[in-house]
Amino acid sequence: MLAARLLVPPAKVSLLLLNQQKILVVEDEIIIAMDLADILRDAGAEVVGPALAVPEALRLIDSNEVSLAVLDVQLGTDNSKSVAHRLAAADIPYVFHTGNRTAALLDGEWPRAPIVKKPVEPRILIAALLAVAKNAS
C-alpha cells in the first residue's frame, strides 16, 4: 500500500527488531492502542492485548508469557500503578507511554521505568523497548 509505505516509519521495512518479543500493550484509548499494536507488529513483535483497563492487563500478564510491556499511565479514571508493580515483580521490563503527567511517576510509589512521551514516534518507542529489553536479557 503506497500511502502506508510513505507514512509509516521505516522500522517495519528495515529490521524486525522486536522479533520474538511478546509485548503487552496497555492503553485505554483504543485508537492509540490499535496503532501501538500495529507499530509493534510491524517491528516483528507479538502483541498481547491491547488491554484497555487494569483487570484485563493483569489477566493478560498472568495468562501470557509477556517479555515486554508498554504501559499507559492514566487509564480512564484509574491508573496503571498496580500493573507496573506486577510487571516489576515479574521482572518484565516495560516502558511508560504517557502524556505530560510524568510527575506522578516520580513520587516514589511507582517502580522506575523509562518514559516515552505521547505522541511518540514509532522508532523512539521501539528504541526504548529495545533498551529495556536488552538490559533485561
Added chain:
Amino acid sequence: MKLGSIPAVSVRQLLGTLILVTALPLLILAAILYQQLLADEGSGIRAGLLTNARSLAALVDNEIDTHVAIARTLATSPALDAGDIRGFEIQAKKALQELQGAWINLSDPTGRVLMSTLPDASQPNTEKAGFDARASALATGNPQVSDVGPQMSGRLGATIEFPVSRSDGVRYLLTMGLSPDRFLALLLGKFDASTVVAIVDRQHKFMARVPDHESRLGHLASEGWRAAMAKTAEGFTETPTLEGKMSLMAYAPTRDGWTVGIARPLGLLQAPARRIWWTLAAIGAILTSMSLALGLGLGQPLSTSMVQLAADAQKAGTGEVVAFRQFPVREASVVSQALHISSEALHRREASLRDANATFRQLVDNSPFGIYVVDGDFRLMQVSSGAQKVFENVSPLIGRDFAEILRTIWPEPAATEFISRFRHTLATGEPYRAPSTVEKRADVDEVQAYDWKIERIALPNCGEGVVCHFYDLSERQRLESALRESEARFRGTFENASVGVAHVDLDGRWIMVNDRLCQILGYSREELTILSYEDVTHPDDLPSKRDSMIRLLAGEMSSYAADQRYLRKDGSEVWVGLTVSVQRDAAGNPLYCIAIVRDITERRKAEIHQQFLLGEVAHRSKNQLAVIQAMMRQTARSAVSLADFQQRFEQRVHSIAVSTDLLVAQNWRGASMAELVGGQVEPFVVDKEHLSVEGPAVSVSADAAHAIGLALHELATNCVKHGAWSNSQGSVAILWTVEREQDAERNLKLSWREHGGPPVEPPRRRGFGHIVIEEMVAQKLNAHVEMSYAPDGVVWTLALPAQQFAEDN
C-alpha cells in the same frame, strides 16, 4: 531741631565778624587819637594865627606910635610958640625925611591950613569917612587916628590928628598922613602866598591887604570877617575870603580901633590832617583786610573740618562707623575721635538693637502659636504665622489701626470691649486674661472660641506695646470633633470591613478583631482575643510567619504580605491573604501590628482548578495529538491512495475538531447531544429530507462527545459510501431517549437507523471506522453498542451509562 532753622552765618562769617569786632575799638581809638591830634593841631594853628595877628596889630601900633612920636616932637617946636610957620615947616620937612611917603598939615582949629608939606595942599580935608578923628582930637586934646579915606595928597589913606595945645588951649591941629604903603610893608614877606593878611579900619575897610592891596584898598572886608569883628574885637572865624577860599581867620585889634586879620585856607590847614587820616585809614583798612584774610584763611580749615565733621556725624547717625580723621584743627580732630568712638558705640548698640529687633521679630513671626503685637500708637505691628489665619480677611494688616481691625473681625459690642481691654493694658501695664471667649465672627460666618491673654511689653524699638497670646479653642474643638469623627469612621471601617482586620500585640495576641475575622476563623470575638495568631496559623506556615514577624518588628520591612493557611475552630483550613504592618510610636518603637486578612479559599480553589485545567488541557491535547497520530497511521494503513488518505484523514480531524469546538463552548463540561449530532452528521446531508433527528435536551460528557462524535462521523462516512445516502432515496433516523431500566440505572439510548438504501452487505474487513463505531465507544464509555447489518439498513445503537450524560432542563 528742624533742619530749616540752621542760622545762615558761617564760621568764616563769624570769624570775620570777630576780627572786625576786635579791630573796631582799635580803629575807634585811632580815630579818637587822630581827632585829638587834629584838635591839638587845630588849636595850635589857631593860636599861632592869633599870635601872628596880635603881633601884626602891635606892629601897626608901633607904626602909628612912630608917627605920633614925630608929631609930638614937632608940636613942642618953639617955632610954633612964636608963630614961625616957616620955621616950623623946615622942621617938619626934616622930620619927615625918616618917614617916606608921609606928609604933614598944620591947621588952626577952624580948619584953615597954615602949612602943608604937600605941594598943592591949600584946603584941609574935610571929607569925613567914618570916625571923625579931627573932631575927636579937638574934643579930647589927644591924638586920634582916622579911618581910611581920600587924603589931601589925592590918594587913599588915613591920618593922625594931633592937637597942639598950649596953656591957653589948642592952638593948632597937626595932621600927619599915614601911607597905606608903609602898612603894606608891615605885612609883606611874613607869610606864604596862600595866606591872606589885612589891616582894616574901624569901618572894616582895608588899609592894607596881601594880596591885591591896590585894588582892595579902601574896600570893605569880607562879610564873614566883618560879622565876626562886629561880635568880638579879637577871635577866630572860618569864612570864605574875598577870593572865595574857605579859610580860618584869626584877628586882633590895634590900639586905635583898627583890626589885623590873618586868613589861611582851611584846605591848606586840613591837608596834613587829611593825609594822616588817609594814611591811618589805609593802614587800618590794610590791617583789617589782612586780619580778615588771615581769619578767613584760618577759618577755612575749621570750616572744612566742620563740614566734614557734619558729614561724619550724619553718617554716624545712620549707624555707620566713622573713621577717625586727623584735622588741621586740634579740636576738630578731638571731635572726630569722639565721633569715631561714639559712632562705633552707636554702631554696636544699633547692631545689637537690630539683632534684638530681628530676634524679636523672628520670635514672633515664626511662632506657630497665635501671637501678635500692637504698638504704642495702637497699630498692629507684628503677627505670628500662627496668628495669620485669624486676620486673613484684613488687608492691609501690618500697620493698620488695631481698633479698626478688631471692628472688622468682631461684631459689636465685643469689638469695643476688646479695644478697651487692649487700651487699658497699654495704658496701665495691667495684664488681662480671657480664658474662653466665644464669639461669632463679623467677617466670616463662624463662631470661634479663643483663650487669650494680653500684657504690656517694651518693644525693641523702644516704646511700649501690647502683646497678645491666644489659643484658638475653636480649632481644638474642631480637632476634637474631627478626632471623634475619625474614630467613628475608623470603627465603622474596622467593623464593617469586608476583610478581616485585627490589631495584634507584640506577643502575637489579638487585641482587637472585627466581625469578619471572627467569621473567617470561626471563633467568637471573646475566644479570639485570648488566642495568639500562632494558635490559628497552620503549622506548616508557622516557621515562615515567625520569621516574617521578626523581620517586620526589626524594621527590615515596613509590611509583609503572604498567602497562608489558618486553622478554623472546626479544624478546617482556610486560605487567607495576609498583610501585616507595624504601628510605631513617634520614637519608632513598635506598638502593635495591624493585620488585614482576606479569605482567599475561593481564589485558591479557582487557582487550583485553573492549574488542573491547564494540566488537563495539556494532557488532553497531548492525548488528542496521540489519538490523531494513531488515527493518521490507521487511516494510512487502510487508504487506497494518497488522495483517499488525505480526504479521510481531513474528515476525521474535522470531526474531532467539531466535537472539541462544542466542548470548548461549554467549558469542557460536555456537549449538547443535538448539537453534536448536527455538527457531525448534517454536513453529509444534501437534503434535510434524508435525515431525521429526534431526542430530548441532553448533554453528554467530554469523553462521550468525542467518542460519539467520531462514531457518528464514521457512520455518516460509511452511509455516504455504501449505505442509505449512497443513493438518493435512502434516509437516516437518529433518535435518542433517556430510559430507566429495572435496576433504576438511567441510560441514554441513541440509535442510528438507515433505510431505503441499497441492500446492506456486512463489511469484509474491520477497518478503523468499525473499530471506532463498535469498540471504541463501547470500551471508552463503558457503554453497550450494537451494530446490525440488516439488509434494509444498518442499525447502530448505543446505551450510554448515566455518568456519561446529563439531562438538560
